[in-house]
Amino acid sequence: MLYREAGQFKTSYAADQAMLPILQDRIGILVILLVAFVGIPVFATDFFMGSIMIPFLVFALAAVGLNILTGYAGQLSLGTGAFMGVGAYSCYKITTLFPDTNIIIAILLSGVFSAIIGVIFGLPSLRIKGLYLAITTLAAQFFLEWCFIRIGWLYNYNDSGAIEVPQRKIFDIAVTGASATPMVRYLVIVSIVAVLSLVAANVLRGRIGRSWMMIRDMDIAAELMGIRPLYAKLSAFAFSSYYCGVAGALMVFMWLGSAEVEAFDINHSFLVLFMVIIGGMGSILGCFLGAAFIWVLPIVMRGLPSLMGLDILAATTEHITNIVIGVLIIFFLIVEPHGLARLWQIGKEKLRSWPFPYASS
Amino acid sequence: MKRNTLTLLAAGVIAASSWIPVAQAEDSMYMPSMTYRTGPFAGGGTPFADGYADYFNMLNERDGGINGVKIVVDECETAYNTQKGVECYESTKGNGALAYSPLSTGITLALIPKAPVDQIPVFSMGYGLSAAAAGEQFPWAFVYPASYWSQLSSILKYIDSNGGIEGKKIGFIYLDVGYGKEPIPLLDQLSESMGFSVAKFPVGVKEMQNQGSQWLNVRKERPDWMIMWGWGAMNPTAIKEAAKIRFPLDRFIGNWWAGSHSDLKAVGESGKGYLAANFSGIGQDFGAVQDILKYVVNEGKSKVGSPDDVGNVLYNRGMFNAVVLAEAIKVAQDTTGKTIIDGADMRDGLEAINLDQARLTELGLEGFTGDVQGSCSDHEGNGSIFIQQWSGSDWEKISDLIPPMTDVVRPMLEEAAESYVSDKPDWKGQACS
Numbered sequence: 001m002l003y004r005e006a007g008q009f010k011t012s013y014a015a016d017q018a019m020l021p022i023l024q025d026r027i028g029i030l031v032i033l034l035v036a037f038v039g040i041p042v043f044a045t046d047f048f049m050g051s052i053m054i055p056f057l058v059f060a061l062a063a064v065g066l067n068i069l070t071g072y073a074g075q076l077s078l079g080t081g082a083f084m085g086v087g088a089y090s091c092y093k094i095t096t097l098f099p100d101t102n103i104i105i106a107i108l109l110s111g112v113f114s115a116i117i118g119v120i121f122g123l124p125s126l127r128i129k130g131l132y133l134a135i136t137t138l139a140a141q142f143f144l145e146w147c148f149i150r151i152g153w154l155y156n157y158n159d160s161g162a163i164e165v166p167q168r169k170i171f172d173i174a175v176t177g178a179s180a181t182p183m184v185r186y187l188v189i190v191s192i193v194a195v196l197s198l199v200a201a202n203v204l205r206g207r208i209g210r211s212w213m214m215i216r217d218m219d220i221a222a223e224l225m226g227i228r229p230l231y232a233k234l235s236a237f238a239f240s241s242y243y244c245g246v247a248g249a250l251m252v253f254m255w256l257g258s259a260e261v262e263a264f265d266i267n268h269s270f271l272v273l274f275m276v277i278i279g280g281m282g283s284i285l286g287c288f289l290g291a292a293f294i295w296v297l298p299i300v301m302r303g304l305p306s307l308m309g310l311d312i313l314a315a316t317t318e319h320i321t322n323i324v325i326g327v328l329i330i331f332f333l334i335v336e337p338h339g340l341a342r343l344w345q346i347g348k349e350k351l352r353s354w355p356f357p358y359a360s361s
Numbered sequence: 362m363k364r365n366t367l368t369l370l371a372a373g374v375i376a377a378s379s380w381i382p383v384a385q386a387e388d389s390m391y392m393p394s395m396t397y398r399t400g401p402f403a404g405g406g407t408p409f410a411d412g413y414a415d416y417f418n419m420l421n422e423r424d425g426g427i428n429g430v431k432i433v434v435d436e437c438e439t440a441y442n443t444q445k446g447v448e449c450y451e452s453t454k455g456n457g458a459l460a461y462s463p464l465s466t467g468i469t470l471a472l473i474p475k476a477p478v479d480q481i482p483v484f485s486m487g488y489g490l491s492a493a494a495a496g497e498q499f500p501w502a503f504v505y506p507a508s509y510w511s512q513l514s515s516i517l518k519y520i521d522s523n524g525g526i527e528g529k530k531i532g533f534i535y536l537d538v539g540y541g542k543e544p545i546p547l548l549d550q551l552s553e554s555m556g557f558s559v560a561k562f563p564v565g566v567k568e569m570q571n572q573g574s575q576w577l578n579v580r581k582e583r584p585d586w587m588i589m590w591g592w593g594a595m596n597p598t599a600i601k602e603a604a605k606i607r608f609p610l611d612r613f614i615g616n617w618w619a620g621s622h623s624d625l626k627a628v629g630e631s632g633k634g635y636l637a638a639n640f641s642g643i644g645q646d647f648g649a650v651q652d653i654l655k656y657v658v659n660e661g662k663s664k665v666g667s668p669d670d671v672g673n674v675l676y677n678r679g680m681f682n683a684v685v686l687a688e689a690i691k692v693a694q695d696t697t698g699k700t701i702i703d704g705a706d707m708r709d710g711l712e713a714i715n716l717d718q719a720r721l722t723e724l725g726l727e728g729f730t731g732d733v734q735g736s737c738s739d740h741e742g743n744g745s746i747f748i749q750q751w752s753g754s755d756w757e758k759i760s761d762l763i764p765p766m767t768d769v770v771r772p773m774l775e776e777a778a779e780s781y782v783s784d785k786p787d788w789k790g791q792a793c794s
Contacts, residue, residue: 260470
């Protein structure tokens, strides 16, 4: 009743091709943006912004990156963690070599290095596919981790071998470092993620995105129809790695404050891959849903026992959380293999015909 | 029907969540405990967490807390994961936390910059950033009773006093992460001044349980002594490999994270002779440990698996962590005159700590460790280590306390601290007269 496009007539091609053709969707997005940019900073606690929203946005951005490659271009990658690491280490190098650089520019620039590395490791994708490609990206993961440990120049030869985020200010407001408030960091991160997601959504429905999807669905047919696999695959790697790199830089600079190599290990790659699979391959919304599912749900579950006044050992809560999340993942994959985004889509379709469903499906 | 159950469930959750008990009585202090009872390193994290909690609970039961104020120990599970650790910190710092012992180098590095901002000290006992020993640059971080560098210098002194070190070849096998690489600058410097040569054998995190190639190299290099900077599954694997190539185990010294009962139980008899550094006493023959057994463990108030686990290396180390914190609380209470202190008082208390043998005896810890005396500039307390040996079934202390080479280590620590703060223009140190 509420969610129905009846009566919304398009009078121009531009209106018909809009990203959100339905009025209710536009209102919905506006409400979400309003909550994200105004509601949360005004009403939320520091813990909510610093430990729930910031990691959630970082992971969502990384998932967008991986989803471009795996969900849209069909190239399975296990190197997400390492590509995030490239972004973090390049951002660290940029900001320590050129301390006067605006930190936001440094973060956005660090993605470029990640993209270059991604293209180099994407080259094998021109010859090999599927699981075999996953193994070459796995090689990228291990090789880059090795670089982060072995090449002292990357962490300025400091004794701890970790990268430490220096304090950087914009207009005299601390944006990175320990004295940056969660609100400032949240606002920076939410702006970057919003803009990059918008860019991704538009690239994906344009010519480039369509060429990726053609490669994914049938690469020989795509080639016959004039898509050059070289450009399509490598641009997918570049885009994907750019997003992962920016997410990695944000993770270290806006969230953790320092990072050792372990922060970018293979488990991290798996974590992001799970987010993409649970959220839904080939869906931007799915990235956000998947990140929320994998990152936010455990935190909420960990907080439940004390909220309910139960005195349960922290470790027991952790075990229970792991079990429940594992069971939920299996449950969702059985019930809806296309991920949470598909569930949302089904829900929307049901909503269209509500309250008078004409088909009993 | 299904919907009804769901509604009921939701109503139940809402009802339950609206009833939030007062977790903290007014006359208590909050002490967070970052634990890892889960994850790949749980074998080491669990006894440490037990010792930490049991000591505070013993004080609560026996003395009614510290100066009459009970300590609420709240565990937060990190699974040795930096991201979870930071989340733990953010979620508990608002509860009036007095100090954090992160029990992970990664989490320590993440918390050190936050400590001055939130005014909560970080106490990384014998781990974390060695440079934090320089109190001028790190007012809010403490590494009592010794930093990694001090520890290495003591180990080298032990080697020197057992047949001399000059002209010898020392093999250094280490976990190839920040933790394992940290002592290398000191090792390189001392190899020149003390006249020994060094062969390094890095072990990647993924090769922890597969060290065949490293030990093949050890066989090729034929070092006279081996020193290990290992953790978790790396330790038993290395000792087994050493036994396999018939390396004399009484010339193989682990650091204090490579010498616990959980490491050696898996090796058993074949690890006989293996040495390790330690700074916390072994066994139950201490008054404080007996009190823990009496007031906590035998009362069923401990999480420890069996009473036999009380007194093992990591249990006692976790307990010692709590001892230092409890002592700092007491010092802070005595100097400020307040019974309930905050993080800033706690910092002053940690800095003014003076655990000499007389005080240790008072605490029921006679001969447990060397004197630990903090000061404004010295945040590692000049503690000493001893060497222990695996008898095939248990650890035995075999050396006296070995003080570190402060004259060599201290300038290097200060230099490292300088370089840490050099790219942080707004870093706040403190002036020590």
